[in-house]
Amino acid sequence: MEAKAYxxxxxxxxxxxxxxxxxxxxxxxxxxxxxxxxxPKSAAEYLxxxxxxxxxxxxxxxxxxxxxLYVSQCFVTAGSHMLKRVRPRGKGSANRIxxxxxxxTIAVAEKE
Numbered sequence: 001m002e003a004k005a006y007x008x009x010x011x012x013x014x015x016x017x018x019x020x021x022x023x024x025x026x027x028x029x030x031x032x033x034x035x036x037x038x039x040p041k042s043a044a045e046y047l048x049x050x051x052x053x054x055x056x057x058x059x060x061x062x063x064x065x066x067x068x069l070y071v072s073q074c075f076v077t078a079g080s081h082m083l084k085r086v087r088p089r090g091k092g093s094a095n096r097i098x099x100x101x102x103x104x105t106i107a108v109a110e111k112e
Contacts, residue, residue: 002072003058004107007050009079013100017043017076021104029055029069029108046104054106064110072109076102 010017020043024032029051036048051071058064079101086094 001062001064002107002109003054003062003064004105005050005054005057007046007102007104009081010046010102010104011083011099012043012046012102014076014078014102016041017047017102017104020044020047021074021076024051024071025074027071029066029071032071047106050104050106051108054108058108058110064108068110069108070111072107074104074106076104079103 020036020039020041023035023039024047027035032051033048036044036051055066055069058069059066080103081101083099083101085097085099087097089095
C-alpha cells in the first residue's frame, strides 16, 4: 500500500527538481526530511512540504506506521503551463525565454 501526494504547476523547471528527487529516492522518511532540510536548492523547500503531506496521508488515510515509512517512488513531469517571456537582444531583436512549470509526485510505503 502506498500513500501519495501531488503538487501541480510549481514555478520551477523539472530539470532542477529532478536533481533533488534523486537524493531522496528510496530513503527512509526521516533521512529524506533531513536531506531536504540541508539541501541548498530552491526545489528542496517544495519537496519538504510535499513529503510531509505524503506522510500525513499515510498516517491518517491508510493507518501506516510513520517509523516504517520510506520514499517508494518520486518523480517530476513537465507542467502544462509555460510562461513565455521576452529578452531583449542586439539590434532591436528579441529572444524568447520559456519559464517552465513542474508536476511533482511523491509516494511513501511501509517496509515489510
